[in-house]
Amino acid sequence: MIIVAMFGIKPRKVERLDFIVAGAQKSGTTALYYFLSKHPEIALPDKQELHFFDDEERFAGEANYNALHGSFHLKRRWSIAGECTPIYVYWKPAIERIWKYDPKIKLLVLLRNPIERAFAHWNMQRFKGREPLDFLEAVKEEKNRMQEALPLQLRRFSYVDRGFYSEQLARLFKFFPREQIKIIKSEEFRDKNRAMLDSVFRFLGVRPLIGGRNKDRNVVPYERAITPEERQCLHDIFSEDIAKVEQMLGWDCSDWRLL
Template sequence: MDVRNLPAPMKRVVHLGTRSYGRLTAPGRMTPSFLICGGQRCGTTSLYRALAGHPVVLKAVLHKGVHYFDTNYQRGLAWYRAHFPMQRSAEKIGERYGVTPQTFESSPYYMYHPQAAARIARDLPQARLVVLVRDPVERAYSQHHHEVARGYETERDFGAALALEPARLHRQEERLADDPDYYSFGHQHHAYRARGEYARYLSVMAQHVGRERIHVVESERFFTDPEPVYDEVCEFLGLPSYLERPAFERHNARPRQSDMDPALRRELTDHYLPHDEALAKWLGRPPVWRQ
């Protein structure tokens, strides 16, 4: 049965029943050995699908993104483990390929939530983190369109939404850091400019999990030449890349939004310059959108 094709009310019932069963069987379930943590609108879904197609990778049971370490942490570790395959499924695959199977999920808000990295370090002390980055100007514009389309943003003008961002995010990061039960809609959905300041989020993650456990991927490289990027990710995760690769879709390396106001584009490009220079220290060279 393909849950995706069910009506929404029936889908909720199926998900509830699956999670309830999952909680009961949590001790016999896998836990993720790696996570795709972000960034938002940087191609995380494409990379998720590519890795989910690896022969020795088992994906999360219901959703690609569980959002445990950001907005669902109060539900507990048994709830989280309920989302992943049974150990016996992994054992069968391991016997077939002679490689230890892995499972994972992809929740792009993990990169940005102030408490997520510390929670990951505590609950998944061996997990590796994959982070995608993209031209931050295009990323911000794409996020705004995405939030408008989903009904999470009422300000349809991108420039106006950017102007509202400081007020919407005022002290939200501090409150999220101080109160484990606090939730901020604005912080999750309206941080257009802030989300592209990649290096500062990577720095926080590295403080908690260690820089050696973080792998940064430029989505422009993945979209235009996916095979070597996929092999690099597999090597980082300890996955054999010699097994069959998935079929990759290729995209334009730098899709530019021609309807963005040129003055606003210049302002954002200038704003991100020091952040891109800091990101270059992670990549070992300037990011591709600065070359």
């Protein structure tokens, strides 16, 4: 008892995740991760994106989850543990792998206007020096790049493909009941941040976070603004899928259609 009083209680190890932030990339997941990391009841790994369930080599045989659980080096007691890798909702085998890991796990997904998401994704790749093509050129080249990536999906340059949310939602709903999934419209997470955060913590079963300043995170300088021509092009590409998302989620996505 004296030792416990002097040195405190060593936090228990993570043996099972309670939740995963599964997507979508460039939709506010870094900001959500930040607020989750500030919550005293929540344990998160040392780095934001573990890329465990989208690692094809790791799942070539029987999955060993020790590496997943060993990514947590905790210095305080906690109630629930989770991780945040936003490619999971897009990476086709990942959701089934998560289900096999734990069919009772909770999933958080943020969805952003796919036009804005695609342009932000392209801008990030330009900023990192990976993308030589201008935006519309890259959009037109995406199918060829996807063919070259087969049998895997395209990671870096999947600007348009990641924005077809209806297929990704259908995959989520195939494996998990809706009460285990919280889907947040990114624009509402930005504009109604405190209310959205409170709803996230209720969903996870922990008390609301006290304090914590809201600000944009993981923002890189934009090379330029999206042009009307580019916006119209993506509007035409995504229009049908946006309607499907509205039907699946009961959302009003009229703001995603604005030109």
